Amino acid sequence: MKKTVRFYSGAELVGKAAIDAGCSYFGGYPITPSSEIAEYMSIHLPKHGGTYMQMEDEIAAMGSIIGASLTGAKVLTATSGPGFSLKQENIGYAYMAEVPCVICNVMRGGPSTGLPTALAQADIMQAKWGTHGDHPVIALTPAYLEEIYEMTIKAFNLAETYRMPVMLLLDEVIAHLSAAIELPDKELMVIKNRRKPLVPPEKYYPYDTAYGDVPPMANFFEGYRYHVTGLSHDKTGFPTTDPDLVQADQERQIRKVASKADEIYDYESYLMKDAKIIIFAYGSTARAARVAIDNARKLGIQVGMMRFKVLWPLPEAEILKICSKAKAIIIPEMNMGQLSEVIERYAADRTKIMRINHVGGVPIHPTDILNVIKEVV
Amino acid sequence: MKVDHYEARFAGVGGQGVILAGKILAYGMVSFEGCQAIETPTYTAQVRGGATKVDVVIDKNHIEYPRTENLDFFLSLHQKSLSIYYKEIKDDAIVVVDPNLNPNIPKNMPQKLVLVDLIEIAKKEMGKTLYSAVIAVGLFAGITKIIKESNIQKAVIDNAPKGTEMDNLKAVKIGIELGKKALESKEKIVILTIEDAKLTDSND
Numbered sequence: 001m002k003k004t005v006r007f008y009s010g011a012e013l014v015g016k017a018a019i020d021a022g023c024s025y026f027g028g029y030p031i032t033p034s035s036e037i038a039e040y041m042s043i044h045l046p047k048h049g050g051t052y053m054q055m056e057d058e059i060a061a062m063g064s065i066i067g068a069s070l071t072g073a074k075v076l077t078a079t080s081g082p083g084f085s086l087k088q089e090n091i092g093y094a095y096m097a098e099v100p101c102v103i104c105n106v107m108r109g110g111p112s113t114g115l116p117t118a119l120a121q122a123d124i125m126q127a128k129w130g131t132h133g134d135h136p137v138i139a140l141t142p143a144y145l146e147e148i149y150e151m152t153i154k155a156f157n158l159a160e161t162y163r164m165p166v167m168l169l170l171d172e173v174i175a176h177l178s179a180a181i182e183l184p185d186k187e188l189m190v191i192k193n194r195r196k197p198l199v200p201p202e203k204y205y206p207y208d209t210a211y212g213d214v215p216p217m218a219n220f221f222e223g224y225r226y227h228v229t230g231l232s233h234d235k236t237g238f239p240t241t242d243p244d245l246v247q248a249d250q251e252r253q254i255r256k257v258a259s260k261a262d263e264i265y266d267y268e269s270y271l272m273k274d275a276k277i278i279i280f281a282y283g284s285t286a287r288a289a290r291v292a293i294d295n296a297r298k299l300g301i302q303v304g305m306m307r308f309k310v311l312w313p314l315p316e317a318e319i320l321k322i323c324s325k326a327k328a329i330i331i332p333e334m335n336m337g338q339l340s341e342v343i344e345r346y347a348a349d350r351t352k353i354m355r356i357n358h359v360g361g362v363p364i365h366p367t368d369i370l371n372v373i374k375e376v377v
Numbered sequence: 378m379k380v381d382h383y384e385a386r387f388a389g390v391g392g393q394g395v396i397l398a399g400k401i402l403a404y405g406m407v408s409f410e411g412c413q414a415i416e417t418p419t420y421t422a423q424v425r426g427g428a429t430k431v432d433v434v435i436d437k438n439h440i441e442y443p444r445t446e447n448l449d450f451f452l453s454l455h456q457k458s459l460s461i462y463y464k465e466i467k468d469d470a471i472v473v474v475d476p477n478l479n480p481n482i483p484k485n486m487p488q489k490l491v492l493v494d495l496i497e498i499a500k501k502e503m504g505k506t507l508y509s510a511v512i513a514v515g516l517f518a519g520i521t522k523i524i525k526e527s528n529i530q531k532a533v534i535d536n537a538p539k540g541t542e543m544d545n546l547k548a549v550k551i552g553i554e555l556g557k558k559a560l561e562s563k564e565k566i567v568i569l570t571i572e573d574a575k576l577t578d579s580n581d
Contacts, residue, residue, distance in 0.1 A: 177417040180407040
């Protein structure tokens with residue numbers, strides 16, 4: 001009996017989910033290990049009535065998705081470290097102008113051109129602070145193929161709901177692997193769209209906080225004219241240097257995510273109930289950690305994991321609770337300790353943080369993690 | 378599948394089609410053997426001529442750690458990829474390399490070394506070198522018995538571009554024949570020639 005089998009790679013699933021979420025524009029510039037996303041979109045997006053545009057460079061690609069989003073399109077770009085660096089100025093523009101967009105970064109080794117096509121998780125801080133100035137941050141870090149599909153849709157929903165760029169952080173392992181998976185029923189997926197103004201054009205202000213921290217957004221070419229700028233602006237969209245207005249606007253933008261953090265953050269607890277040693281992990285590294293935990297449990301070691309499906313924002317209260325009771329927290333990551341630094345602030349003197357940092361372009365092996373677990377015991 | 382877990386690597390240089398070999402094997406294991414399989418290609422910035430490999434991790438159950446740990450099977454069509462990717466090889470692994478390459482393999486391992494010029498065989502028997510990857514998956518099936526002959530044939534046909542099914546079927550059969558000869562041999566180092574690739578009537 002032959003089963004109907006469909007193999008997907010992680011990269012293909014980003015593209016498929018984007019289309020299922022209603023994405024109608026992809027502006028990109030191919031860069032490994034994210035090129036397969038552009039490839040998928042170039043083949044499939046036009047079939048669904050969307051537009052694929054290969055731009056002249058990474059900067060233009062980011063600019064183009066901002067422009068397309070302003071016309072009402074759901075938009076995606078995909079890149080990797082060097083391209084993510086180039087995009088940062090326009091990403092800042094998208095934060096300031098509050099333009100929904102999804103940026104997928106398939107992380108590779110850096111800095112600079114670093115390790116093309118090799119694995120890293122070293123852009124998680126860049127996803128937070130890559131562009132200058134203060135702004136809210138949402139970054140998703142799936143670890144499984146099914147999750148890539150679900151979380152790409154979630155990235156679009158969050159971008160549309162909060163009117164901002166949302167980062168989808170993959171690593172090379174999960175972007176490139178292919179396996180046969182069963183996708184959730186598309187019809188059952190929740191798809192969210194941006195809130196549009198209910199007032200006529202002459203009464204419309206693009207940054208009108210009378211409707212809450214996320215102002216309704218009018219599409220260009222539907223009769224609503226407004227000014228879009230990277231300068232600090234008032235509710236009309238025109239520049240202002242009024243300290244009170246600028247202060248209030250910055251606070252609102254931070255607040256629109258901070259006040260909803262408990263609806264945004266997402267994590268999976270694995271064998272946490274009796275765990276004395278806790279692993280914090282995200283992305284493909286969490287899969288190695290899970291194998292290490294299973295092996296440690298066979299040795300009678302009480303170890304569990306908090307796996308961050310959403311890396312920014314973090315579940316602060318839960319992390320603080322764990323820091324107060326854990327014997328040690330082990331943080332394996334494919335960088336020099338970017339999440340560890342954050343967690344160390346939460347932990348203070350309450351628990352010991354053990355770092356596992358690999359930056360050679362090959363995955364952290366379950367044995368590497370198991371050895372540290374044994375060391376703690 | 379006769380074992381619970383199996384790891385295979387097909388290596389070469391970009392353009393030789395080894396990544397397709399991995400895709401066909403993973404597809405076959407999932408579609409016809411009821412296993413789980415994860416296939417991960419690795420390539421360099423050079424599209425053609427760069428060291429390339431594909432890893433296939435096969436398991437009867439869910440695969441949590443998606444990368445290879447201990448390879449049961451390693452095949453390389455090129456010195457470049459042999460030098461870079463000859464790693465994580467089990468002591469009793471089956472290793473298949475081109476006899477023109479310098480295997481530089483430590484003594485006492487692997488248990489079985491098969492020397493066969495797949496590219497030459499593809500050129501002579503199929504008229505095109507690009508069939509070497511399909512011959513390679515056939516050889517895999519013939520020597521490892523991880524996937525049934527009929528199932529690897531079905532997997533090849535399902536993945537063949539329209540109009541090339543019969544040629545691909547011939548290529549996979551050549552591979553199976555080579556693999557069976559290598560398996561039957563009691564020698565630790567088996568040298569296969571183009572004579573071993575000849576299909577008899579019973580193969581057709």
